[in-house]
Amino acid sequence: MKKYALIIFILTFPLHFTLHAQSPPLQYEDEAPLGTWNIFGFLSARNLGMGNTAIANSSESSASLFNPALLANLKSFKASITLFAQTSEMFRYSLINTSSIRSSKLGISIFDVGSAGFIFPYKGFTYGVNYFFFESYERPDFVVPYPGQPLNGEFSGNARGINLSVSREIISDLSLGISFNYIAGKRYLKISEEFGSGTSYFDEKSHDLYGWNLGIGFFYRTPFNLNVGASIKSPLRIKTDSEILREFKSPVIEIFQKDTSKDETKKPFLAGLGFSYFLRKNILISSDFIYFPWKKYEYFYFGEKVERNFKSVIEICIGGEYSLLFPKESLHLRIGYFYDPQPLRKTEINYNNFTFGAGVSLGKFRIDGAYSTGSATDVEKISSKKFLISIVYFSGVNDEKD
Amino acid sequence: MKKIKIFLSTFLLILVSVISVYSEEKVRIISFYLDKIKPGQISLLSQLDVIAVGQEKIYAIVNQAEFRAVVKSKFSFNYESIRAFDKEIALPKKGQNGMFHSYRELEKDIHELEKKYPEIFKVTSIGTSIEGRNIYAIKISDNVSQDEKESEILFVGAHHAREWISVEVPYLLAHYLSQEYSSNPEIKKIVDSSEVWFVPLLNPDGLEYSINVYRYWRKNRRDNGNGTFGVDLNRNYGYMWGIDDKGSSPSTYSQVYRGKYPFSEPETAFLRDFMSQRKFAAAVSYHNYSQVILYPWGYTKIISKDRDLFHYLSGEMAKLITNVRENTYGYGQGSLIMYLTNGDYIDWVYGVFNIPSFTIELNPKDFISGGFITPESEIFPVFWENLPAALFLINWAVK
Numbered sequence: 159m160k161k162y163a164l165i166i167f168i169l170t171f172p173l174h175f176t177l178h179a180q181s182p183p184l185q186y187e188d189e190a191p192l193g194t195w196n197i198f199g200f201l202s203a204r205n206l207g208m209g210n211t212a213i214a215n216s217s218e219s220s221a222s223l224f225n226p227a228l229l230a231n232l233k234s235f236k237a238s239i240t241l242f243a244q245t246s247e248m249f250r251y252s253l254i255n256t257s258s259i260r261s262s263k264l265g266i267s268i269f270d271v272g273s274a275g276f277i278f279p280y281k282g283f284t285y286g287v288n289y290f291f292f293e294s295y296e297r298p299d300f301v302v303p304y305p306g307q308p309l310n311g312e313f314s315g316n317a318r319g320i321n322l323s324v325s326r327e328i329i330s331d332l333s334l335g336i337s338f339n340y341i342a343g344k345r346y347l348k349i350s351e352e353f354g355s356g357t358s359y360f361d362e363k364s365h366d367l368y369g370w371n372l373g374i375g376f377f378y379r380t381p382f383n384l385n386v387g388a389s390i391k392s393p394l395r396i397k398t399d400s401e402i403l404r405e406f407k408s409p410v411i412e413i414f415q416k417d418t419s420k421d422e423t424k425k426p427f428l429a430g431l432g433f434s435y436f437l438r439k440n441i442l443i444s445s446d447f448i449y450f451p452w453k454k455y456e457y458f459y460f461g462e463k464v465e466r467n468f469k470s471v472i473e474i475c476i477g478g479e480y481s482l483l484f485p486k487e488s489l490h491l492r493i494g495y496f497y498d499p500q501p502l503r504k505t506e507i508n509y510n511n512f513t514f515g516a517g518v519s520l521g522k523f524r525i526d527g528a529y530s531t532g533s534a535t536d537v538e539k540i541s542s543k544k545f546l547i548s549i550v551y552f553s554g555v556n557d558e559k560d
Numbered sequence: 561m562k563k564i565k566i567f568l569s570t571f572l573l574i575l576v577s578v579i580s581v582y583s584e585e586k587v588r589i590i591s592f593y594l595d596k597i598k599p600g601q602i603s604l605l606s607q608l609d610v611i612a613v614g615q616e617k618i619y620a621i622v623n624q625a626e627f628r629a630v631v632k633s634k635f636s637f638n639y640e641s642i643r644a645f646d647k648e649i650a651l652p653k654k655g656q657n658g659m660f661h662s663y664r665e666l667e668k669d670i671h672e673l674e675k676k677y678p679e680i681f682k683v684t685s686i687g688t689s690i691e692g693r694n695i696y697a698i699k700i701s702d703n704v705s706q707d708e709k710e711s712e713i714l715f716v717g718a719h720h721a722r723e724w725i726s727v728e729v730p731y732l733l734a735h736y737l738s739q740e741y742s743s744n745p746e747i748k749k750i751v752d753s754s755e756v757w758f759v760p761l762l763n764p765d766g767l768e769y770s771i772n773v774y775r776y777w778r779k780n781r782r783d784n785g786n787g788t789f790g791v792d793l794n795r796n797y798g799y800m801w802g803i804d805d806k807g808s809s810p811s812t813y814s815q816v817y818r819g820k821y822p823f824s825e826p827e828t829a830f831l832r833d834f835m836s837q838r839k840f841a842a843a844v845s846y847h848n849y850s851q852v853i854l855y856p857w858g859y860t861k862i863i864s865k866d867r868d869l870f871h872y873l874s875g876e877m878a879k880l881i882t883n884v885r886e887n888t889y890g891y892g893q894g895s896l897i898m899y900l901t902n903g904d905y906i907d908w909v910y911g912v913f914n915i916p917s918f919t920i921e922l923n924p925k926d927f928i929s930g931g932f933i934t935p936e937s938e939i940f941p942v943f944w945e946n947l948p949a950a951l952f953l954i955n956w957a958v959k
Contacts, residue, residue, distance in 0.1 A: 349774060349775075351776070353927065357927065357928050359776075359933070361774075361775050402656050404775065406930055406933040408927075411924075411928070411929055411935075413930055413933050413934075415658050417654055417655060417656065419654065419655065459656075459772070460655035462655065462662060462665075463664075
């Protein structure tokens with residue numbers, strides 16, 4: 159038992175440190191998600207540890223977030239949960255930076271459930287149900303103490319989703335999966351100022367977000383220890399019910415503005431190709447190539463199309479896993495790298511991320527931890543670090559030993 | 561009293577609707593405060609079609625000729641409804657910016673006006689902002705495609721992002737001149753004998769930021785490289801730029817950061833190039849707030865050699881503005897009645913081109929009356945208030 163406690167301590171060790179995640183220095187950060195723009199699905203700790211690879215290499219219910227076809231390989235009931243922690247620091251955070259918020263870094267920490275779900279086989283099909291964390295719009299609250307004129311900012315919100323998937327082996331070693339994703343969330347922004355003498359101003363915006371998309375995936379197990387996965391996600395149209403409330407109030411006048419709008423954000427289709435290869439029974443290497451056609455990104459806000467001038471990018475991921483297999487348990491060590499280019503043109507940001515992970519299989523449970531650290535190649539001082547922990551429960555066969 | 565007001569408002573609304581249907585003539589409703597009617601005004605009032613008498617005001621409906629007579633009479637009156645103009649102008653109605661224009665909305669509206677009045681209305685881009693938005697110039701003149709030897713005058717809006725009303729006044733002025741051209745002999749005469757230019761939105765990036773992110777944003781969107789953004793465009797001109805740190809600041813964190821060097825910003829550099837290619841007789845830069853007309857110098861308290869002319873012109877404009885609805889506008893040398901500014905637009909215009917230049921700080925009078933936040937209901941009244949002064953200056957430039 160002491161041995162397991164030590165392993166768990168090692169897995170959670172990075173939590174004892176301040177964690178960081180990237181944030182693109184946009185000029186209009188109100189819309190941007192916290193962390194990377196490139197979100198294909200919420201990774202498990204095992205996949206993050208293996209360099210963000212998941213399309214041909216995933217062994218828990220969150221597999222359906224990347225490639226639903228992978229579910230067909232999972233022969234028994236499985237449930238899993240992934241928790242994550244990250245602290246983001248924003249360089250050149252540009253919301254209000256004249257004489258107030260300057261270049262000093264602003265950090266924000268979030269800790270949440272990344273994904274939770276289960277899969278079960280039934281009459282030749284494998285079904286998956288997942289809850290997942292989609293995007294965070296959290297920003298650090300701030301108070302700027304202008305002399306006699308405090309300025310306050312509050313920014314919060316996130317989007318979460320539900321994923322339903324079904325998969326089946328259609329011919330020998332070739333499986334097909336489809337998934338449905340429903341996203342919903344809320345984003346809230348408020349800026350308020352006190353000018354003294356009973357004069358104040360506030361600007362409050364709230365957005366209710368909802369949308370859905372479909373995914374389709376293939377997985378082929380070749381005769382040469384090589385597995386190939388392909389996954390496509392349809393464009394995600396996020397409808398937004400926006401409301402704005404502005405009020406200037408003084409002893410002599412109240413100026414009030416309220417408006418609502420039905421807006422839309424269209425995130426383009428995504429396509430990913432993944433490979434995994436068993437060098438030996440206990441050594442697995444994997445890689446993913448994910449295309450994010452951000453050029454097609456569209457954003458409408460209060461009736462106006464907001465120009466983003468994004469470029470399309472390809473995320474490249476590679477990783478490996480070495481397993482120490484024992485009769486009743488196994489220990490997994492993982493390492494990886496992923497190149498995560500952001501779609502912004504004017505401020506080019508390309509993150510080189512290194513990942514490390516470990517996991518232990520104990521009877522019907524597997525516990526994984528992963529840590530990633532990255533830095534931008536083109537922008538000074540921007541770094542990305544996060545930590546994930548996943549717990550997986552198997553009711554029957556441990557598929558990874560197959 | 562409340563019931564009377566409601567009744568009167570309803571009555572006026574119905575009346576305007578009826579007139580809209582049955583009358584082809586352009587109609588405006590104006591009002592006079594009963595306690596401010598002077599004996600000399602009674603004869604004029606008797607010639608007007610009085611439609612209602614309230615407890616405080618008397619309401620009259622006037623056609624174009626009567627309206628001009630009222631304006632010329634310099635009697636104080638209020639605009640209640642301007643069917644012919646206000647109702648026909650489609651200001652933006654929705655969105656975060658309400659009835660004020662965003663960059664896209666302005667772009668669309670001025671191009672529509674260009675299509676509607678191709679003979680007298682021409683839109684050109686004088687350059688692009690840091691974020692790549694066009695900085696549009698509108699020319700209004702007869703034979704608009706030709707460069708005639710006529711007096712030229714320029715009205716500029718939105719040096720400062722948060723001063724949304726400063727976009728609307730030059731835009732509405734351009735709209736008014738083009739719309740009135742065919743039916744109003746006075747306007748036709750002005751347009752035929754001059755080239756009136758407008759740059760209604762000099763700082764489009766800042767305006768968009770003010771609309772989308774932070775309402776009180778002032779500067780442009782220059783990335784200063786140290787985590788701060790923005791240069792104060794009205795401290796970035798090349799005359800007496802940065803002469804001291806009182807009238808501008810070398811600190812990027814400052815609201816009045818003057819930039820790395822004169823004309824470091826594309827917005828000011830393109831306006832410089834544009835003005836250098838032409839021969840303007842006068843220039844106006846709209847701002848808000850304070851209700852005051854400023855003339856050079858801003859950088860020093862020393863009186864300029866043309867002070868008397870500036871004082872006369874700004875005094876006449878202030879009187880004309882004040883006459884409309886008794887909203888007092890002050891006037892004077894910027895450095896003396898407001899504060900020191902260096903590298904500002906009007907100093908550069910006067911210092912380099914030796915022509916009269918004015919900063920008109922629009923409504924309201926002070927910060928607690930709204931400051932930079934202008935109620936949407938004030939867009940037309942502020943424009944009407946400033947129209948006579950603008951026409952006066954154009955006429956002066958023509959003469």
